[in-house]
Amino acid sequence: xxxxxxxxxxxxxxxxxxxxxxFYQDSKDKKHELDVMALQIEREIKLQDSKAQAMMLxxxxxxxxxxxxxxxxxxxxxxxxxxxxxxxxxxxxxxLFFAIFFFVELVxxxxxxRDGGEIGLIVNTLWSESTQNLFAAIIAFWFGSRxxxx
Numbered sequence: 001x002x003x004x005x006x007x008x009x010x011x012x013x014x015x016x017x018x019x020x021x022x023f024y025q026d027s028k029d030k031k032h033e034l035d036v037m038a039l040q041i042e043r044e045i046k047l048q049d050s051k052a053q054a055m056m057l058x059x060x061x062x063x064x065x066x067x068x069x070x071x072x073x074x075x076x077x078x079x080x081x082x083x084x085x086x087x088x089x090x091x092x093x094x095x096l097f098f099a100i101f102f103f104v105e106l107v108x109x110x111x112x113x114r115d116g117g118e119i120g121l122i123v124n125t126l127w128s129e130s131t132q133n134l135f136a137a138i139i140a141f142w143f144g145s146r147x148x149x150x
Contacts, residue, residue, distance in 0.1 A: 094138070101134075 075083050105126050112122050 094142075105131075 075086075078086075109122050109126055112125055117125075
């Protein structure tokens, strides 16, 4: 009799095992689907960011092209001296800043030399790291874009 009860209880309990396995498999499947959906959402976000960046680059290129087109249209109606003046603004500003820089460096060299400084001290004072950085920035500004375009 006890064996009958145990076998009945065991049979009843064992009958739930397929349902438990199905439940476990279903929860794993749903978790997997959620993981796949999260990855798809992440991919879509990255794709949208990439598209937005591409659109921004395209808009910048179009704006730059529009600016060049506008400059050409303005130049068609302008006198030669106006065109020449427009094209010389940056070089003139560069020359003026270089003249000021040269004057300041010359005065600094004179003051150091007048106060008994040696040539080595004058060179180290005038050709400092910040002066080298400024010189590199100017050279890169004027000639860097040409190297990139080639």
